[in-house]
Amino acid sequence: MRDYDVSLVLCTATQPALTxxxxxxxxxxxxxxxxxxVTEIIDDVPAIYSALKRVKVHRPANLDTPxxxxxxxxxxAQHEAVLAIVNRRKDAADLYRLLHTEHAKGxxxxxxxxxxxxxxxxxxxxxxxxxERRSLLEHGATAPPVRVVSTxxxxxxxxxxxxxxxxxxxxxxxxAQAAGRCNREGRLACGEVHVFVPPTQPPPGLLRQxxxxxxVIWKQIAPDVDPIDVKLYPRYFHRLFARDxxxxxxCEALRVGRDGDVRFRDAADAFHLIxxxxxxxxxxxxxxxxxxxxxxxxxxxxxxxxxxxxxxxKLQRYTVTIYRHDADRLLRLGDIRCVExxxxxxxxxxxxxxxxxxGLLADGAPGDPAAYVS
Numbered sequence: 001m002r003d004y005d006v007s008l009v010l011c012t013a014t015q016p017a018l019t020x021x022x023x024x025x026x027x028x029x030x031x032x033x034x035x036x037x038v039t040e041i042i043d044d045v046p047a048i049y050s051a052l053k054r055v056k057v058h059r060p061a062n063l064d065t066p067x068x069x070x071x072x073x074x075x076x077a078q079h080e081a082v083l084a085i086v087n088r089r090k091d092a093a094d095l096y097r098l099l100h101t102e103h104a105k106g107x108x109x110x111x112x113x114x115x116x117x118x119x120x121x122x123x124x125x126x127x128x129x130x131x132e133r134r135s136l137l138e139h140g141a142t143a144p145p146v147r148v149v150s151t152x153x154x155x156x157x158x159x160x161x162x163x164x165x166x167x168x169x170x171x172x173x174x175x176a177q178a179a180g181r182c183n184r185e186g187r188l189a190c191g192e193v194h195v196f197v198p199p200t201q202p203p204p205g206l207l208r209q210x211x212x213x214x215x216v217i218w219k220q221i222a223p224d225v226d227p228i229d230v231k232l233y234p235r236y237f238h239r240l241f242a243r244d245x246x247x248x249x250x251c252e253a254l255r256v257g258r259d260g261d262v263r264f265r266d267a268a269d270a271f272h273l274i275x276x277x278x279x280x281x282x283x284x285x286x287x288x289x290x291x292x293x294x295x296x297x298x299x300x301x302x303x304x305x306x307x308x309x310x311x312x313x314k315l316q317r318y319t320v321t322i323y324r325h326d327a328d329r330l331l332r333l334g335d336i337r338c339v340e341x342x343x344x345x346x347x348x349x350x351x352x353x354x355x356x357x358x359g360l361l362a363d364g365a366p367g368d369p370a371a372y373v374s
Contacts, residue, residue: 114359171210
């Protein structure tokens with residue numbers, strides 16, 4: 001680019017709006033690139049998109065009418081190999097519990113309330129289940145179901161392939177990423193992606209704004225238009241970028257000053273996907289047949305000797321980040337405790353606080369009498 005003498009190569013299924021507009025964000029004077037500076041590597045993107053199309057996306061019948069979880073559960077239960085993606089961790093737990101009452105066999109849950117080791121173990125079980133199911137069906141045998149309820153963490157860098165995907169209303173780019181988990185290997189003539197309007201809103205901020213802009217775009221297109229057509233992304237991102245996306249003036253810090261200086265430190269200090277003051281890290285006591293670590297011994301070593309680089313790397317696989325207000329409540333209940341030598345860390349104190357299917361129970365350990373004391 002002009003200031004740094006570099007070229008950028010962007011490769012994504014959901015190309016953002018890159019060319020110059022009057023302003024992406026009038027308050028921050030953010031602009032796109034000159035049209036002459038943006039070059040497509042692929043000659044005919046719509047043609048390639050059409051040739052590689054593997055799924056059909058079904059829009060909700062009514063974009064403004066939420067559906068109840070019990071009705072959504074019934075639709076999901078009709079399919080024996082299905083992935084359902086929702087916007088909130090609580091939504092994932094609620095939908096999982098509803099399905100578990102009648103369809104416990106082959107049912108999995110994924111969310112960031114599970115520590116990284118737990119998620120890795122669950123991914124392996126899901127992939128093994130899908131492979132077993134595919135093999136049995138190819139030989140004409142009855143195959144067990146594989147149903148997964150997940151948050152959006154499954155949408156990036158996860159190699160799962162389902163014939164059917166359900167996605168709670170979200171941004172156009174998120175829905176396209178969800179579609180990438182459907183008929184991923186092209187084994188079917190066409191996979192099916194069903195978008196539904198859940199009874200809860202996406203989290204406030206960018207996720208909710210993205211869902212709103214997607215809804216606006218979908219209301220403007222004809223019923224026969226592909227809801228994730230590649231031509232829709234510039235319009236979607238132009239609308240999304242028109243909002244205040246840089247409340248902390250990070251772009252201003254990265255501008256080259258008169259003396260050629262760039263405030264990299266200021267930009268780094270200001271940039272946080274999740275504000276530290278809103279989150280708290282809890283070390284959980286997750287165990288499974290796949291894990292070799294003695295998590296109790298590792299926690300004991302941390303509390304006795306303090307943090308060590310090698311020790312913290314091991315413990316990182318067993319941490320869960322929760323909202324600060326949830327941590328404060330769990331601390332009052334005695335479900336977690338502070339790590340004496342690491343005041344910014346907490347450790348699970350009650351065994352039942354971490355569920356082997358759902359992960360850390362942010363509302364508190366079940367059956368804890370303290371949970372019922374106001």
